[in-house]
Amino acid sequence: MSSEFPIVIEGITNRFGDHVIHEDLSLTVRKGEILGVVGGSGSGKSVLMRSIIGLQHPQEGSIEVLGHSMTHPDRAQSGIDVRSRWGVLFQGGALFSTLTVAENVEVPLREFYPEITDQLRHEIALYKVKLSGLPEDAAAKYPSELSGGMRKRAGLARALALDPELLFLDEPTAGLDPIGAAAFDALTLELQETLGLTVFLITHDLDTLHEICDRVAVIADQRVIAVGTIEELIATDHPWIQEYFNGPRGRAAAASQDRAKAMDISAQGKA
Numbered sequence: 108m109s110s111e112f113p114i115v116i117e118g119i120t121n122r123f124g125d126h127v128i129h130e131d132l133s134l135t136v137r138k139g140e141i142l143g144v145v146g147g148s149g150s151g152k153s154v155l156m157r158s159i160i161g162l163q164h165p166q167e168g169s170i171e172v173l174g175h176s177m178t179h180p181d182r183a184q185s186g187i188d189v190r191s192r193w194g195v196l197f198q199g200g201a202l203f204s205t206l207t208v209a210e211n212v213e214v215p216l217r218e219f220y221p222e223i224t225d226q227l228r229h230e231i232a233l234y235k236v237k238l239s240g241l242p243e244d245a246a247a248k249y250p251s252e253l254s255g256g257m258r259k260r261a262g263l264a265r266a267l268a269l270d271p272e273l274l275f276l277d278e279p280t281a282g283l284d285p286i287g288a289a290a291f292d293a294l295t296l297e298l299q300e301t302l303g304l305t306v307f308l309i310t311h312d313l314d315t316l317h318e319i320c321d322r323v324a325v326i327a328d329q330r331v332i333a334v335g336t337i338e339e340l341i342a343t344d345h346p347w348i349q350e351y352f353n354g355p356r357g358r359a360a361a362a363s364q365d366r367a368k369a370m371d372i373s374a375q376g377k378a
Contacts, residue, residue, distance in 0.1 A: 110174075113138050113273055113305050114159060119178075121169030123156055128154050130329040132168070141299055143316045146326030147347065150308045153198070156275055160195060161306070173272065179342065191219045193273035194266030196245070200258040202250040208236060208261045209246035215268045219255040231268070239264035240294050256287040260294075267298070274298075275307045280315055292318050313352075325351075 114136035121129040128151040130198050147151050157163040159170055161177050170177040175189040192213075202211050210349065212232040223231075236246045239260040250258055259279060266274060276295070280288035296319045299306050310316065317337060318321055324334045327347045332339055341352050 111171055112136060113173050115169075115171045115309065116159070117169050119158060119165040119170060119317060121151060121158060121163060121165050127241075127329055129158075129165070129326075132326075132330040134324055134334065136305060136307060137322075138305055139299075139303060139347075141159045141295070141308055141319050143320035143323040144307065144309045145311065145323060145351065150326045151329075152326060155276055156277060156309060158196075158208065160193065160275065161190070191215075191269050192271055193275060194269065194271035195275040196259070196262045196266045196277065196348065198277040200250070200262035202258060202265070203270055204250050207247055207249055208241070208253070208264070209233060211250075211261060211267045212236060212246075212268050212358065213330055215294060217267065219269060232264075235264040235267050236261070238267060238298070240290075254316050256291070259283070267302075270302075272303075272305065274304045274306045274312075278309055278311070280310065280312045285314075288312060288314065289318075293334040295319055 112135050114134070116132065116134045118131050118133055119129055120127070120131065122280070134155075142153050144155070154163055158165050159172060159177065165178060168178065173189050173192055177189075202208075203214070206214070209232040210230060212235050213228050216228050216231060216237055220228075233243060233246055237243055241257060241260050243263065245253065245257060245261070248286070250261065253261060263279070264274075266276075279295070281293050283291060292315050295306065295308070298304060299319075308320065320337075323337060323340060324331050325340065325345075325348055326332070327345070332344055332345055333348060337352060340348050343349075
């Protein structure tokens with residue numbers, strides 16, 4: 108089961124005091140896909156991601172990641188081991204401000220592979236920095252010396268440190284200009300195809316959803332109300348989905364995607 112569906116969530120409930128974030132939420136993520144996750148403000152997108160990676164414990168339901176239970180107490184050790192098989196880019200990058208970019212990337216290497224030499228660890232960090240699209244000299248810089256887009260890429264380099272099977276991205280293009288956001292989308296797609304990643308992508312960026320996501324999961328009414336391609340979602344009659352994808356910004360993103368496809372077809376014809 109885990110080889111086909113690396114993430115399986117069944118009937119989870121998350122609440123903080125009397126405030127219910129999720130109730131009977133279920134979701135299955137397919138291997139090798141980029142799954143976009145959308146929802147209104149406060150719908151619990153980041154809480155869901157934190158639940159999957161074990162930072163938030165649901166009051167009810169079950170979560171399995173790569174065949175390991177993240178909610179069953181008798182299998183807690185499995186949860187610790189499986190964390191070496193994913194990488195996380197938190198919103199804002201969440202870099203350690205007193206460490207250089209390379210030292211940030213080395214943190215998970217030190218935690219999970221303390222036996223490797225300092226030289227090898229540094230070489231791996233440099234490779235991941237370049238893999239994320241940063242220049243090599245960025246490795247010696249501190250987060251405060253980087254632009255917002257570069258900090259995102261530094262966070263991505265750290266998320267890739269352990270050669271993960273799963274990549275979690277929380278609003279990776281938030282705060283980026285359109286050119287920077289498009290470049291990050293292209294990088295995400297390239298890494299997914301090259302490394303065979305399964306990507307769990309929280310975003311509100313409609314261009315990102317159209318450009319790189321295989322499917323989109325919509326969180327509303329405290330649960331996942333629909334999962335599918337954008338075309339499949341638009342065919343549903345839920346008011347939030349219609350407002351989100353068929354509103355002015357949704358139509359603009361769809362039109363932009365159509366123009367891009369037409370240009371690609373035209374270029375192929377000329378070639």
